[in-house]
Amino acid sequence: MTGTLEDRLRAVSRDRYHDRHPFNRRMHEGTLTPDELRRWIANRFHYQRNIPVKDALITAKFDHPALRRSWLRRIQDHDGVREGEGGLEKWLRLGEAAGLDRATLTSGREVLPGVRLAVDGYVNFCRLGSPLEAVAASLTELSAPDLMLTRIDAFERHYPWIEADGLDYFRTRVTQGADDGQEALGLVLAWARSEEDQDRAVAALAFKCDVLWALLDAVQHAGPGGTR
Numbered sequence: 379m380t381g382t383l384e385d386r387l388r389a390v391s392r393d394r395y396h397d398r399h400p401f402n403r404r405m406h407e408g409t410l411t412p413d414e415l416r417r418w419i420a421n422r423f424h425y426q427r428n429i430p431v432k433d434a435l436i437t438a439k440f441d442h443p444a445l446r447r448s449w450l451r452r453i454q455d456h457d458g459v460r461e462g463e464g465g466l467e468k469w470l471r472l473g474e475a476a477g478l479d480r481a482t483l484t485s486g487r488e489v490l491p492g493v494r495l496a497v498d499g500y501v502n503f504c505r506l507g508s509p510l511e512a513v514a515a516s517l518t519e520l521s522a523p524d525l526m527l528t529r530i531d532a533f534e535r536h537y538p539w540i541e542a543d544g545l546d547y548f549r550t551r552v553t554q555g556a557d558d559g560q561e562a563l564g565l566v567l568a569w570a571r572s573e574e575d576q577d578r579a580v581a582a583l584a585f586k587c588d589v590l591w592a593l594l595d596a597v598q599h600a601g602p603g604g605t606r
């Protein structure tokens with residue numbers, strides 16, 4: 379393999395990221411119907427609510443208090459430090475701004491089989507993998523902040539029927555995602571010294587890109603009314 383590990387990771391994150399998925403392209407062009415957008419929001423909530431679960435599994439793999447303390451921040455970013463705060467709460471508000479009530483989102487009724495499998499795949503990958511692989515899988519966040527900026531712009535321009543407050547989640551993730559991505563990159567570059575470990579880190583990131591891609595495939599191909 380040619381190039382430094384950082385070059386290889388950035389290339390995977392650039393070339394296989396879900397910003398290139400046809401569903402995301404349509405989102406940005408403004409051609410999604412309200413039902414399609416709501417289907418995406420409801421299904422992505424399943425991903426969101428599992429992020430702190432997988433971060434708890436990763437935290438449990440770390441030997442050092444400083445590392446656990448730092449990774450714990452990710453759980454708090456999503457779950458909040460108090461009731462009514464945090465990313466999951468903001469995602470529920472995004473749903474409400476788009477006309478989806480909380481009970482529907484939290485029930486998980488709308489979650490498509492392919493989305494369930496993709497998210498389970500990610501959680502189990504982090505549960506069973508090495509700390510290096512689990513942290514490397516999160517490196518899609520290197521590309522997430524740019525995607526958030528594109529998404530905010532697209533929502534404001536093309537989907538004005540979604541109340542502006544609903545976009546707070548994406549605004550928050552611009553800086554949180556950038557910080558998370560930098561932290562994870564520093565760890566992966568420090569840990570992956572052997573060629574085998576470097577290959578494992580790149581493969582973990584490629585797998586994660588596939589998870590995000592598969593999630594959008596399922597959302598894109600759902601039947602009328604968002605059914606399977």
Ligand SMILES: O=C(O)c1cc(C(=O)O)c2c(n1)C(=O)C(=O)c1cc(C(=O)O)[nH]c1-2
Pocket residue numbers: 429515516517518519521522525551590
């Ligand atoms: O909306 C997106 O496109 C997007 C992508 C990603 C990502 O690249 O994994 C994350 C998020 N959002 C996100 O909101 C988030 O909290 C998050 C955590 C992680 C992770 O793997 O630890 N990825 C992402």
